[in-house]
Amino acid sequence: xxxxxxxxxxxxxxxxxxxxxxxxxxxxxxxxxxxxxxxxxxxxxxxxxxxxxxxxxxxxxxxxxxxxxxxxxxxxxxxxxxxxxxxxxxxxxxxxxxxxxxxxxxxxxxxxxxxxxxxxxxxxxxxxxxxxxxxxxxxxxxxxxxxxxxxxxxxxxxxxxxxxxxxxxxxxxxxxxxxxxxxxxxxxxxxxxxxxxxxxxxxxxxxxxxxxxxxxxxxxxxxxxxxxxxxxxxxxxxxxxxxxxxxxxxxxxxxxxxxxxxxxxxxxxxxxxxxxxxxxxxxxxxxxxxxxxxxxxxxxxxxxxxxxxxxxxxxxxxxxxxxxxxxxxxxxxxxxxxxxxxxxxxxxxxxxxxx
Amino acid sequence: xxxxxxxxxxxxxxxxxxxxxxxxxxxxxxxxxxxxxxxxxxxxxxxxxxxxxxxxxxxxxxxxxxxxxxxxxxxxxxxxxxxxxxxxxxxxxxxxxxxxxxxxxxxxxxxxxxxxxxxxxxxxxxxxxxxxxxxxxxxxxxxxxxxxxxxxxxxxxxxxxxxxxxxxxxxxxxxxxxxxxxxxxxxxxxxxxxxxxxxxxxxxxxxxxxxxxxxxxxxxxxxxxxxxxxxxxxxxxxxxxxxxxxxxxxxxxxxxxxxxxxxxxxxxxxxxxxxxxxxxxxxxxxxxxxxxxxxxxxxxxxxxxxxxxxxxxxxxxxxxxxxxxxxxxxxxxxxxxxxxxxxxxxxxxxxxxxx
Numbered sequence: 001x002x003x004x005x006x007x008x009x010x011x012x013x014x015x016x017x018x019x020x021x022x023x024x025x026x027x028x029x030x031x032x033x034x035x036x037x038x039x040x041x042x043x044x045x046x047x048x049x050x051x052x053x054x055x056x057x058x059x060x061x062x063x064x065x066x067x068x069x070x071x072x073x074x075x076x077x078x079x080x081x082x083x084x085x086x087x088x089x090x091x092x093x094x095x096x097x098x099x100x101x102x103x104x105x106x107x108x109x110x111x112x113x114x115x116x117x118x119x120x121x122x123x124x125x126x127x128x129x130x131x132x133x134x135x136x137x138x139x140x141x142x143x144x145x146x147x148x149x150x151x152x153x154x155x156x157x158x159x160x161x162x163x164x165x166x167x168x169x170x171x172x173x174x175x176x177x178x179x180x181x182x183x184x185x186x187x188x189x190x191x192x193x194x195x196x197x198x199x200x201x202x203x204x205x206x207x208x209x210x211x212x213x214x215x216x217x218x219x220x221x222x223x224x225x226x227x228x229x230x231x232x233x234x235x236x237x238x239x240x241x242x243x244x245x246x247x248x249x250x251x252x253x254x255x256x257x258x259x260x261x262x263x264x265x266x267x268x269x270x271x272x273x274x275x276x277x278x279x280x281x282x283x284x285x286x287x288x289x290x291x292x293x294x295x296x297x298x299x300x301x302x303x304x305x306x307x308x309x310x311x312x313x314x315x316x317x318x319x320x321x322x323x324x325x326x327x328x329x330x331x332x333x334x335x336x337x338x339x340x341x342x343x344x345x346x347x348x349x350x351x352x353x354x355x
Numbered sequence: 356x357x358x359x360x361x362x363x364x365x366x367x368x369x370x371x372x373x374x375x376x377x378x379x380x381x382x383x384x385x386x387x388x389x390x391x392x393x394x395x396x397x398x399x400x401x402x403x404x405x406x407x408x409x410x411x412x413x414x415x416x417x418x419x420x421x422x423x424x425x426x427x428x429x430x431x432x433x434x435x436x437x438x439x440x441x442x443x444x445x446x447x448x449x450x451x452x453x454x455x456x457x458x459x460x461x462x463x464x465x466x467x468x469x470x471x472x473x474x475x476x477x478x479x480x481x482x483x484x485x486x487x488x489x490x491x492x493x494x495x496x497x498x499x500x501x502x503x504x505x506x507x508x509x510x511x512x513x514x515x516x517x518x519x520x521x522x523x524x525x526x527x528x529x530x531x532x533x534x535x536x537x538x539x540x541x542x543x544x545x546x547x548x549x550x551x552x553x554x555x556x557x558x559x560x561x562x563x564x565x566x567x568x569x570x571x572x573x574x575x576x577x578x579x580x581x582x583x584x585x586x587x588x589x590x591x592x593x594x595x596x597x598x599x600x601x602x603x604x605x606x607x608x609x610x611x612x613x614x615x616x617x618x619x620x621x622x623x624x625x626x627x628x629x630x631x632x633x634x635x636x637x638x639x640x641x642x643x644x645x646x647x648x649x650x651x652x653x654x655x656x657x658x659x660x661x662x663x664x665x666x667x668x669x670x671x672x673x674x675x676x677x678x679x680x681x682x683x684x685x686x687x688x689x690x691x692x693x694x695x696x697x698x699x700x701x702x703x704x705x706x707x708x709x710x
Contacts, residue, residue, distance in 0.1 A: 172653070173655055215626045293569075295519065307527070
């Protein structure tokens, strides 16, 4: 059973009444925090930090020490799964993630196999368990993974891309090959998330960072269909508690109805969506998570509060809203601006419930 | 009066009956064409090419010599206006456009003034006139400009950006300053497009490349409102012919109804929108232009034809569709694939009308 001191986040995801609107921030353990940068320097590389359960736990807890956040999220990378498949993840300084061995040849694609999370991704599960112990029931812990399509983008392009030329050429010319990659990724992500749940994750989120670069039809076939399979394959309960599932496609605002229909409990919104209109579109089907433009955190605290109020007011009364940014927090965010945001969300949403 | 041999494009923009669906491609005069690269080398830099009316005319006509396209578009850059304002546009090799003197200080913003298109942008108007003569009534010529917000993004950031941190900080903290920039840009773009119309442009398009990075409210206030003012300020007729106005916000698929309501004749769609659903949403208000994913041109010709048919079928029978890509054509496109696309659009859309 859930013995959490603060289960507001889990209740909001399940659209149960809450005293206020819970808040957490994508990438809340990150470079905008000086204490994160210190730990990161001690660890060595970014992947050294991810692979060290002690240090991963340390940075996971840092934002919770500073801010009154309603959830913790496992500190890890979305690309641990393809790394465990042997593609050789690395981070070139000042650039995004890259793979030493991008997946391009048919023989390599045919040889691709889902890793055993208990073996190749043991360090993640150890981190989950250690964080759960350290949290000591204060707030819930979120586990996560990249979506099959998003993982495939990096695996096939070999890194970030501005046109996704390689994967899109495969998508249109050799859909059979891409479907094979996505099938393996789906099995891998399902096993990975279930292992995180067993290790202690109390909610899980699928990050579909790149699904929004597809046409509507291609999105349905190559991204959403696989996320649906994952959701269907996840443990619904663990240790007597429901495990809510959040799905987030950046740039997916046009496809909300379809995303809300895959069986997830909550849908993440980027900041281009109007959360009031989104709530009307998905009706009572799912909770919504979002959706402040992370750039608003560069503005002055009064302005931050004003924009947070506008989102809370647009969502309106009733439960089913988890406040968040519409994308990961920027490394250039002044840390004290996050305090202003968290306070604004908690205070205003309590007032809303008293009105 | 219009004495065009092929006015299919203009008729489709005005939702008049046509024998087939017209097609042109954003950035159709560009690096994927070897003949463009040759002219470009002769010209020197990209801006030397833009500033030379003879050569700008030459590259404008190149795709029309190769393909059975239904419109020509002025070869120029979206940033000619801020360049004419004195910001010093340049292109660093392998990078996007940059400004030597980004607009950041309040005094510089207060001093910003709209250029006289007849003086500072004479080279563009000369190119328009020369292209019109060279086209000799074969197909219509499209004039264009960047939107006030998109110009402001480059002017304030000093170049492309992945988070638009500087302009968004200004947007939230000093909206008065940004509104001033947008006001000057709006006057400048209106005068520039009207001058292009007087020089011979038979349709005009506003490219809002970056409006889609805003929240819905910010988009309405800082991008769409200014495009509405431009549309209201454009000459509706010239030389006895209607001058259709196309507005394109990349990433604006969630805001179609609002875009369609600003008084333009047509709305451009990127490839994430379902054109059938878009047509239902905007009703008979405007024509639609789009919306093939440019990456589909990397696929084999049969696949290209199949995807083009799917878009034509999704739009359905009746007029009011101009076929295009959902974004500029990639420099990596095999030129012969464009032939396959143009043929597929013309052939299939003629068949649709016979059904």
